[in-house]
Amino acid sequence: MIKLTNLAMPLGFTEKQLHQAVAKRLHVTREDILYIQYLKKSIDARKKPHISVVLALALELRNEAAALRKMASDKDVQPYTPYQYHIPQCQLSDARPxxxxxxxxxxxxxxxxxxxxxxxxxxxxxxxxxxxxxxxxxxxxxxxxxxxxxxxxxxxxxxxxxxxxxxxxxxxxxxxxxxxxxxxxxxxxxxxxxxxxxxxxxxxxxxxxxxxxxxxxxxxxxxxxxxxxxxxxxxxxxxxxxxxxxxxxxxxxxxxxxxxxxxxxxxxxxxxxxxxxxxxQKNFAVGVRIEHPQKWLDHAMYGREATPPELPVADYKLAVHLPNGHSLYTFCMCPGGEVVAASSEPGRLVVNGMSNYARNGSNANSALLVGISPAELQDSHPLAGVAFQKQLEESAFQAGGGNYFAPVCCVGDFLAGQTPKTLGSVVPTYRPGVTLCAPKSYLPSFIVETLRNGIPAMDRKIFGFAMPDAVLTGVESRSSSPVRxxxxxxxxxxxxxxxxxxxxxxxxxxxxxxxxxxxxxxxxxxxxxxx
CATH class of the missing domain: 3.50.50.60 (FAD/NAD(P)-binding domain)
Known part of the structure; x- marks a missing residue:
């Protein structure tokens, strides 16, 4: 078999167009192509609103050796061997694992x-x-x-x-x-x-x-x-x-x-x-969830008022390094999803993100996280990170009202340092309910500062990220283990x-x-x- 990479195709391409493009790329006829298998399919939106699909393919050709010799100088054309994983058979000689x-x-x-x-x-x-x-x-x-x-x-x-x-x-x-x-x-x-x-x-x-x-x-x-x-x-x-x-x-x-x-x-x-x-101890991260309208994100990422069905709902991945020495980054971004109640212990509140296969919800959400290193903990005990997580979760539980309602705040109020009094056009998806509350009531000051400086910096990467009506929901504390x-x-x-x-x-x-x-x-x- 032959592996062909970096083949650009238009949105909504047909099987006939694909065979024509492969034949042209490899200088063979369509009849020489016996089989095509997708290895990778991605979207290239760098020149929006002109968007293309980029493919990596596994191919069977009539005369693969000749095709490989002809394309020997092309790094995007290589021999390909399908992957196989072998599990050996064993005899159970003592207690089962x-x-x-x-x-x-x-x-x-x-x-x-x-x-x-x-x-x-x-x-x-x-x-x-x-x-x-x-x-x-x-x-x-x-x-x-x-x-x-x-x-x-x-x-x-x-x-x-x-x-x-x-x-x-x-x-x-x-x-x-x-x-x-x-x-x-x-x-x-x-x-x-x-x-x-x-x-x-x-x-x-x-x-x-x-x-x-x-x-x-x-x-x-x-x-x-x-x-x-x-x-x-x-x-x-x-x-x-x-x-x-x-x-x-x-x-x-x-x-x-x-x-x-x-x-x-x-x-x-x-x-x-x-x-x-x-x-x-090991590095981990804590922060909040941020929710935006999915329609805004689709337009921001694809540069189109309407998203054609050939395009997946848009997502993002962002990271910014800030003057205070901390970084803010997004994690577990859920297009068309919802913020979920992820608590596992009484009296401690945790949020996470979720979406179904169709990703057809009205909101997009992502964790906004600040890294926590052992230096921030100022405690050498191996479980100091767990104690730090517990403290934040207990504070968030109380800030939400002590009934597993999550504390929420609009980005506009947060960036202005104002006490949140109302929500805007973005309706929080968290259930069983939410309570208006400033993040400073449950997060340490260095995390609040990093969020306040980092959100506008992310807005410079995706215009509208800092929209005033976007919603912050806390606390996201279980993105990774604080223990090794x-x-x-x-x-x-x-x-x-x-x-x-x-x-x-x-x-x-x-x-x-x-x-x-x-x-x-x-x-x-x-x-x-x-x-």
Missing amino acids: VVVGFGPAGMFAALLLAKAGLCPLVLERGACVEERQNDVARFRQTGCLDPESNVQFGEGGAGTFSDGKLTTGIKDSRIRFVLETFVSCGTPEEILYLAKPHIGTDNLIGVVRTMRETIQQCGGEIQFHACLKELKQRDGKLVGLVYEKDGECREIAANHCILAIGHSARDVFSMLYNSGIQLT IVRNETCESVSLQGLYPCGEGAGYAGGITSAAVDGMRCAEQIIRRYQ
């Missing part, structure tokens, strides 16, 4: 272990995705929080109730397996080639359920409402686990455990610290043989795809020990 946590990292770890014949046991503290969906909806409607089944905890992890973005900053061949697995579980095939693939919360519910069923069919067992309480150790080695289910503590033998607990399992972090497992569970080059804890800290919660991933890849990486290490 355990996976704690069933978010992206835990799911892909369990999938590999099950397909290798190792019959993993998965312990998930939250509910299955069907129950969890109802618990999340009830919290949004009534403000009644279930601390064990919410946006943070439950089957699928925090990513299930998000935009389902699959973009990642890592480069790893395993990503293809992750995407192919999602497609086999029901996502549209376009995630295999779109430059900014996403699944959407409405699709993720079914995808997560199908992944669970696949793991079970391959010999895996999943226990829900099963919360890890203790690691059993002997001579520096893991020998068992204690978990609580149905109000009863149960002990099981375990020599290998993948710890994929997510970034909000604060009780588990404390248990690990008290058990002598080495933890360190230290492991070695084989993904094993430096403190306990047989324990494999994994994914976002352990400090080794940031998003659905990178967490899934890290889960695979840890599972591979265990599989090697059974071969």
Whole structure:
């Protein structure tokens, strides 16, 4: 096969036009083209309103060797070998491996272990995705929080109730397996080639359920409402686990455990610290969500009054470095989405962003985050970042009224330093409700200053970003883990043989795809020990 990159096509191009363009580009006839597969599809809006589609393609031609010789000097034409991921078969010789946590990292770890014949046991503290969906909806409607089944905890992890973005900053061949697995579980095939693939919360519910069923069919067992309480150790080695289910503590033998607990399992972090497992602080970030009209964003990014159906709803990614030494950046941008109630603990308020596959909501929202380094914490304790998060979440809970209403403020009032008295044309999407409140009531002064200086700087990159009616909703405090569970080059804890800290919660991933890849990486290490 041949890989062709950087092929520009007009919006709404037809299959006939594509074949003509490929033939012209490679100096072959249309009849020489046997097969075309999309590898990547992106939008180039740099010359708006004139917008093009840029493609990378895998091709089968009648005489590929001749075509490659003819195009030898063209860096955009290269030989191509399709990716294949191999899972070796193993014999289960002792206690089966355990996976704690069933978010992206835990799911892909369990999938590999099950397909290798190792019959993993998965312990998930939250509910299955069907129950969890109802618990999340009830919290949004009534403000009644279930601390064990919410946006943070439950089957699928925090990513299930998000935009389902699959973009990642890592480069790893395993990503293809992750995407192919999602497609086999029901996502549209376009995630295999779109430059900014996403699944959407409405699709993720079914995808997560199908992944669970696949793991079970391959010999895996999943226990829900099963919360890890203790690691059993002997001579520096893991020998068992204690978990609580149905109000009863149960002990099981375990020599290998993948710890994929997510970034909000604060009780588990404390248990690990008290058990002598080495933890360190790591950089994380906190801030607010900002909401704009999606129609404004589409026009700002595409330069068109009306967006043709061939174009995806517009998004953005911004970062500014400021004179106060801090940076402000956007994260988890959700086009056509909503701000969601993401609390997992009583008396603490957290927000996040979510959107469905169609991204057809009236508002666009994104996190506006300020980085927090260990220097800002002024506390050397490994869990100092967790304490910092808790303080902000408690302050936001009180600022909102103590009933899981979120504190909100219009950008115009915030930039002018005025007490917010009313909302404008942008209607907040957060539920169960909102309370007008200035961010200074729940955020430290250096974060408020960074937001106040950074929003106008972002407006200079996208005109209208600082529109007075845009809404700020707080507090966004769970974008990443403030803790790293230290492991070695084989993904094993430096403190306990047989324990494999994994994914976002352990400090080794940031998003659905990178967490899934890290889960695979840890599972591979265990599989090697059974071969």
